[in-house]
Amino acid sequence: DGGITQSPKYLFRKEGQNVTLSCEQNLNHDAMYWYRQDPGQGLRLIYYSQIVNDFQKGDIAEGYSVSREKKESFPLTVTSAQKNPTAFYLCASSPDIRDEQFFGPGTRLTVL
């Protein structure tokens, strides 16, 4: 089946540790995105990538990093510089950057 997978579903991290969230898609989409969702709020864009080996900062990129070495994969690293990382993280992809986005099931990150 085609789709987007995110792992793990739940992730716990100690303060001061970096952690990487996985996002994989087999839809052959060029564009991929990372969003953060906090309770009672809409989605905020962290990073996006229009094509392999290229990515752009979104509205809240500080404390996060990404890579796009393969078309199928767009991992997000939450670094220790991110002041308040506890949140729900959603990955999405689209055929190109102007198309509708398809979402993965999300990862809930909790900093202990």
Add this chain to the structure above:
Amino acid sequence: AQTVTQSQPEMSVQEAETVTLSCTYDTSESDYYLFWYKQPPSRQMILVIRQEAYKQQNATENRFSVNFQKAAKSFSLKISDSQLGDAAMYFCAYTEVNYQLIWGAGTKLIIKP
């Protein structure tokens, strides 16, 4: 800056009735796309409906339809014959000039049996 406003934090409707969720946006562009997404308790984000600004005809997907008023910058979602499975957060979103999606804060829809 472009913004999307959903003025109803929460709405409730009786099963089988019709409900309308409101959304307004701010833009100086003439060509753009608007979306309604649904996020059920599973938190999986699902596209409900999409509208291209250059199309005057309102988009429709089965029980879901929009009322797109371009001059008023309004994009409301009408759900007919509401079902228990429609209970979710509904988000309105708009594509910005650099093609990033701008999201509203969401409306929680409650379906009363």
